[in-house]
Amino acid sequence: MQPLGPVIVLDLFPPERQLLLELLSELTEEDRHKPTVCTGWTVKDIALHLLGDDISRLSRKRDGFDYLTSMGNPEALDSWDELVSYINERNDVWVQATRRMSSQLLCRLLALTGEELHQYFASLDPYAIGDAVSWAGPDPAPVWLDVAREYTERWVHQQHMRDAVNKPGLKEPRFFAPVLDTFVRALPHTFKDVQADDGTVIQLTISGTSGGDWFLLRKQQQWKLGKASTTRADATVLIDQESAWRLFTRGMSENEVLPHVTIEGNQQLGLHVLHTVSIIA
Template identity: 40%
Template sequence: MKAPEIVPIETLHLFPILDELLIELLKSLTEEEWNAKTVCKKWTVKDIASHLLDGNLRGLSISRDHFFGENPEDINSYDDLVAFLNQLNMTWTNATKRLSPTVLINLLETTGKQYSEHLQTLNPFENAIFSVAWAGEVTSLNWFHIAREYTEKFLHQQQIRDAIGKQALLTTTLFYPFIHTFMQALPHVYANVKAEKGTIVSIIVTTEIGSQWSIIKEDENWKLITSFEADPTAIVKISPEDAWLLFSKGITPSEAKEKVEIIGDKKLGEIALNMVSVMA
């Protein structure tokens, strides 16, 4: 397996590919498939397609046009932010139930192209308009914000494909940047975990489309590392099919315990199963 690439994580070139695959998929759906239940228990396939449209529209409005619309009030914690976003998502999907699949597809085609073009204009090393909060960052650079947007598009399309049994996005080209971005949350999930300095924890996502990600305990913090000499104290092995679900709350840590292999310190390794790389 290849070693994790050096940041910045490059994803801009993949947005048009994902969008093209999405439109092709949505145009093929039957009425029954549009209404199929998904791993997002409150959402159908059509609801997720609508949510993807919301992502394009809000991204353009806020980042390109500097129009925020609904400004959050009393956001004093991560939980407050998640609650605010959940409310935005609910009101949007409820309102767009009146839109036909054809209208959704047409809007996704138009806005997807515009959003990709806008992201191309951002300086990857300038501060992003929003931080990647699930990675524990207060301020993030644009390259990370863009990679986070890529994971959103990948994840929600994967949820649609999972619901209707269509070919998944689990290829090296598309999956690796997705899971590599998700793994940037690994130090954050261990932030309050006490361990001896030099302790190493590794996650291995199996098969040729996966890789290995490792963190090491320093004086105060945990840090992602790409090479090390000591043996990891804990190694967690998980399949790509389980990884995208687990780290997006599609399955619970308890369910994941039955699917993963943990080598070494099991309690230390099990903490990784609580990593959530979405705002949830």
């Protein structure tokens, strides 16, 4: 099986941020207060959340500032549900506290943090081993995957905003293909408890100009992800690119996405692909 290469997205951060700022500058006040698929959050709220993400990442990773430790109150998170709850609560507190910020100031700050975040990511060795990317597994991950995860979060949230105001964008392969290529890195972790004979192959085909083919191979009691396989797939899953990203980010449920999916071969293995979640949720 042909191994997958890294997803290098460093050069996409500046244009993604520029397109976000252009979108925000075009919105009316009514647009900014339109609801989004992020429950309880408006378009402006998502922009505030993105600013908070930038500030948190720069403060924690670049500047070495750990808020909880500095307050003498480190929290032990013993389960996945506790982690998700903690992150959601922290995000909501930030958004509520910053709603008093003007849209003009918000855009200026997003421009500043976007530039500083790009500079910080550029200073890192993408092939060094860093922190775990939780939805891809508990093991330390290469820095490039962590950076790609950060890019996908910004891309997805910009889609949420664009959907709310009916202003599509960033669907060109340059921006979209790396998102899908990053999301599928969750597949081995998704299948970690699925038993199958060695040599079993599952093929995921995402149709569309930003899609592609990925192969999951069972080898030595582990699942390995690759880009090509000489072995005939035991299960083949076909899904369009729009449905794929929404499924992987819980924008569509498994039942909602089924009409957009074709599974050939082993149905049980194919359906398990639909359990893939490539965000902390």
